[in-house]
Amino acid sequence: MTQAETDLDTYIGATAALLGIQIDPSxxxxxxxxxxxxxxxxxxxxxxxxxDNAEPAPVFTA
Amino acid sequence: xxxxTASRDWHEADWRxxxxxxxxxxAGRARAVDVTAAALERIRQANPALxxxxxxxxxxxxxxxxxxxxxxxxxxxVGRLAGVPFAVKNLIDIEGISTLxxxxxxxxxxxxxxxGVLVKRLEAAGAICVGALNMGEYAYDFTxxxxxxxxxxxxxxxxxxxxxxxxxxxxxVAGGLVPLALGSxxxxxxxxxxxxxxxxxxxxxxxxxxxxxxxxxVSSLDHLGPFARSVRDLALAYDAMQGxxxxxxxxxxxxxxxxxxxxxxxxxxxxxxxxxGYFRQGAFPEALQAMDKVSAALSVATEIELxxxxxxxxxxxxITTTEGAALHLPRLRERPGDFDPDxxxxxxxxxxxxxxxxxxxxxxxxxxxxxxxxLFNDVDVILAPSTPCTAPRIGQKTFVLDGVELPVRPNLGIxxxxxxxxxxxxxAVPVPLPGGLPIGVQVIAAPWREDIALRVAYTLEAAGVAxxxxxxxxxxxxx
Numbered sequence: 001m002t003q004a005e006t007d008l009d010t011y012i013g014a015t016a017a018l019l020g021i022q023i024d025p026s027x028x029x030x031x032x033x034x035x036x037x038x039x040x041x042x043x044x045x046x047x048x049x050x051x052d053n054a055e056p057a058p059v060f061t062a
Numbered sequence: 063x064x065x066x067t068a069s070r071d072w073h074e075a076d077w078r079x080x081x082x083x084x085x086x087x088x089a090g091r092a093r094a095v096d097v098t099a100a101a102l103e104r105i106r107q108a109n110p111a112l113x114x115x116x117x118x119x120x121x122x123x124x125x126x127x128x129x130x131x132x133x134x135x136x137x138x139x140v141g142r143l144a145g146v147p148f149a150v151k152n153l154i155d156i157e158g159i160s161t162l163x164x165x166x167x168x169x170x171x172x173x174x175x176x177x178g179v180l181v182k183r184l185e186a187a188g189a190i191c192v193g194a195l196n197m198g199e200y201a202y203d204f205t206x207x208x209x210x211x212x213x214x215x216x217x218x219x220x221x222x223x224x225x226x227x228x229x230x231x232x233x234x235v236a237g238g239l240v241p242l243a244l245g246s247x248x249x250x251x252x253x254x255x256x257x258x259x260x261x262x263x264x265x266x267x268x269x270x271x272x273x274x275x276x277x278x279x280v281s282s283l284d285h286l287g288p289f290a291r292s293v294r295d296l297a298l299a300y301d302a303m304q305g306x307x308x309x310x311x312x313x314x315x316x317x318x319x320x321x322x323x324x325x326x327x328x329x330x331x332x333x334x335x336x337x338x339g340y341f342r343q344g345a346f347p348e349a350l351q352a353m354d355k356v357s358a359a360l361s362v363a364t365e366i367e368l369x370x371x372x373x374x375x376x377x378x379x380x381i382t383t384t385e386g387a388a389l390h391l392p393r394l395r396e397r398p399g400d401f402d403p404d405x406x407x408x409x410x411x412x413x414x415x416x417x418x419x420x421x422x423x424x425x426x427x428x429x430x431x432x433x434x435x436x437l438f439n440d441v442d443v444i445l446a447p448s449t450p451c452t453a454p455r456i457g458q459k460t461f462v463l464d465g466v467e468l469p470v471r472p473n474l475g476i477x478x479x480x481x482x483x484x485x486x487x488x489x490a491v492p493v494p495l496p497g498g499l500p501i502g503v504q505v506i507a508a509p510w511r512e513d514i515a516l517r518v519a520y521t522l523e524a525a526g527v528a529x530x531x532x533x534x535x536x537x538x539x540x541x
Contacts, residue, residue, distance in 0.1 A: 015414045020395050027407055034411035037472075038383050041376035042419035045426050048373055056424035057431065058282055 008032050072536045075100055080146040080241040080295040087145035094127035094145030098190050101147035105239050111537035112215050114233035116152055117159050118193040126190045141188030143302055148242040151228050152194035154178040155275040163277040164197040166210045166400045167393055178275030180244055180286055180303050187302040195230030199402045201246060201279040202386055203227040204254050204474035209402040213456050216259055217533040218499055222453035225258035227251040232259035235289045242299055243289045248279050249378055250478025252287050253490040257448035257502025260492040261530045263289045264296045267509045268485025274309030280385040291530035293520040297322040321513045325520040335364040337446040340371035341477055344463035346451040348501050352493035353447055356503045359527040369433045374480040377423035383412030384420045431484040438508040443518050447477045448490050448502030487512040489519035491528035500531055
């Protein structure tokens, strides 16, 4: 197991406790896989520079 | 026990379109009760093989059919969908049955106390709801597989996926059980099964059709829409369902804009381009072949690139997994063992994505919307594949896109996600290929221009390029 995977497993354990989700040890590997995919997607989006005043898509109307 | 490979010859009535049924009922050449009884019999015969339905509302349907016939006999208007049987993805409420959304957990929910708004509107036009349809669990799916109910099966090859998550909708319409069905599309769940099952589907503009009375998945991306075997039927159903509803805050207050009468205007004068770049990468030869056929039929010579489409797909992915996780967090805490593990593990991972990534995805969404809308200054329609390939085998976990082995489940929607991400209307058209399975093409228009997407789809259908192919046999039990 790589250090990155170990770090992610530590993160999963801590976040699951924070969220109140009980994780069976057999679920850890698929959760890590999906988390890695989602984080890869998230980083791709984060890497796109947007101005500070960029508005999010949903706009609340009072 | 029925054999999943049994079949019988088709009767012409099996493949009748909604418009034809309604015209016959309105003219007194057919009775709604006979049409409905025939549909229920087809479902009884074929559903053991197709597994499209999870509930059949036979008593309700027959009572409604009797009422339609009585109204006509009394000289009352019975509507433009009079006597047309339709079925409903089981995340839209049907009064009297629980809205499962493909889950085990929702089986504990009480029966819905009222129909969803779209079901009410179709029935107000004379259509007859015959049941609820199988789907991927909580709509987080592109395969049509379901751990609890079993997979919906593709009528063109029972060993293959329907696509999802509206898998039962695809199977029921392509298999001739009903001419019309409702589905939902968050990232491609109408367009993917329409492609793999070889039928037409309409994903309207985000906010066009009300979702009131449906089980949500990702409220900022969820759309509802119809499936049919002809463009005319899509337009008929869509026109009957338009109009605002206060129960859905995302549904805009906008007058109904009927499309049926505009279909014959065709594609003449429209500026049509083919999406290149991202929408060529990963495409199997059959997807490119379908695109070539459609492009040739429309004399398309222009290829354009949707800017940052890969990033748009990534942002849709992030919003989906995090909003979906937020929706299901209480169930992930309390009943994790009752989920399909494929869904549960994705949702748990989604709950763990840091919030700044989600905020950035929503900001990028607006940037991407503005960038793509600028393209519509120069074109009226953009063509793109619906799926990278024809229907994979049920149970197939991976496929190779651009030389990389990837999971099938999240990647069947690579070409649909960047489009629904910004709510563009799409008519998904089926393209039969010689000797092979059908595959779909997206006809994409600017926001609120469903009429243009449907006009182009109608042109392709009239030219014989887009067509819902009839499966070789009507499925039936061997007794």
